[in-house]
Amino acid sequence: MDERQAIGAFGALSQETRLQIIRMLVVAGPEGMAAGSIAEKLDVSASNLSFHLKELDRAGLVGQQREARSIIYTVNYDTLSGLVRFLMEDCCSGHPEVCLPVTAAAACRPRAKDDPQ
Amino acid sequence: MDERQAIGAFGALSQETRLQIIRMLVVAGPEGMAAGSIAEKLDVSASNLSFHLKELDRAGLVGQQREARSIIYTVNYDTLSGLVRFLMEDCCSGHPEVCLPVTAAAACRPRAKDDPQ
DNA sequence: TCAACGTTTCAAGGATTATTGAAATATGGA
DNA sequence: TCCATATTTCAATAATCCTTGAAACGTTGA
Structure with a gap:
């Protein structure tokens, strides 16, 4: 993911309805x-x-596929994890100590019911 | 970091100049x-x-401090890593397999010179 | 073929965001 | 005090984004 793509993805996620769409699709x-x-x-x-x-699609965050009359949307995990990676590399580049807590605390597990936000 | 803050941070990062500022400050x-x-x-x-x-400040992504005539800006690592964490939890929630590659590949090390983007 | 359904497209208007240059503010040194 | 420096604020304009409702499109079943 390059800077241009990241800017597009950040923009796509910076709107309430769209962020909620992504959350639902995830x-x-x-x-x-x-x-x-x-x-x-x-x-x-x-x-x-x-x-x-359409905005989410332009940012590569979702894909679609017709099924009968409906159009089924799915989240594009590659783009989402590409964005996480972009952010972490920017965030950590030269300053690993900053992101270590992120990997330690949040590292890819399903969120538990009693997990503090 | 709640959804409202995340939306603000995504919006702040979705502009070329501002993303470059953050990259420089990191x-x-x-x-x-x-x-x-x-x-x-x-x-x-x-x-x-x-x-x-000012936009970055509103999003909590930078802090500032006067030093003589200059005003020194620093990146706010807490917000940045909070955003990574927000994204990973959304991204991984219920689907851990998706984000594991991120932690494995990008996990908090300084970027090497020969590191492919 | 026709009608209903699910969705997208389009045009218009409003709202927000970005850029510019001029003026204002704060600091430090002569 | 006065001037130069570093930065912000302000007002105006341009650009972009969001919302709305109407119309168009593709699909399915009668």
């Missing part, structure tokens, strides 16, 4: 969700949702 | 850099730089 996993289900859960209009999905 | 470390030096290196006007520094 939870939904590889099965994804139909645009209509997302719109319903987030209580946004179809056209507004479509606008935001 | 490299500069705890010593930080004077606003003037940043402006000179990035070739932006003083007032434009000031605008972007």
Whole structure:
């Protein structure tokens, strides 16, 4: 992931509806969700949702696939983890001590119910 | 870091000049850099730089401190690593397999000269 | 073929964000 | 005190982004 892509991804995630879409799709996993289900859960209009999905698509954060009348959206884990990596390299570059707590504390485990935010 | 803060931080990083400021400040470390030096290196006007520094400050990504006539800016590592953690928890939540490569590949080491991007 | 469904596209307007240059503020030295 | 330096603030404009509703598109089943 280069700087240009990272800027696009940061921009895509810097909007409430879009961040919520990504959060939902991460939870939904590889099965994804139909645009209509997302719109319903987030209580946004179809056209507004479509606008935001297109933004996420432009940033490479989601993929889509038609299934009958619905269009199923899935999160693109590669882009998401590419972004984490970009941020960590920027964050750690020359200053490893800063990110070590991140890997130690948050390192890739499912979040537990009693996990403090 | 809650969602609102994360959105603010993503927004702050989604602009070329601001991302470059953060990158520079990360490299500069705890010593930080004077606003003037940043402006000179990035070739932006003083007032434009000031605008972007204020945005970064609002997002909690930088701190400042006057030193004689200069104002020294430093990156706020806590916010930066908080953001990484937010992203990883969203990214990994329920899907640990996705982020493991990140921790394995990028985990907090200084970037080597021959390190492929 | 037709109608209903799920979704996207389009155009318009409002809201937010970025850039610019001039003026204001704070500091330090002569 | 006065001047130069370093930076911020302000107002105006330009650019970008978000929302809305209407219309268009593709798909399915009758």
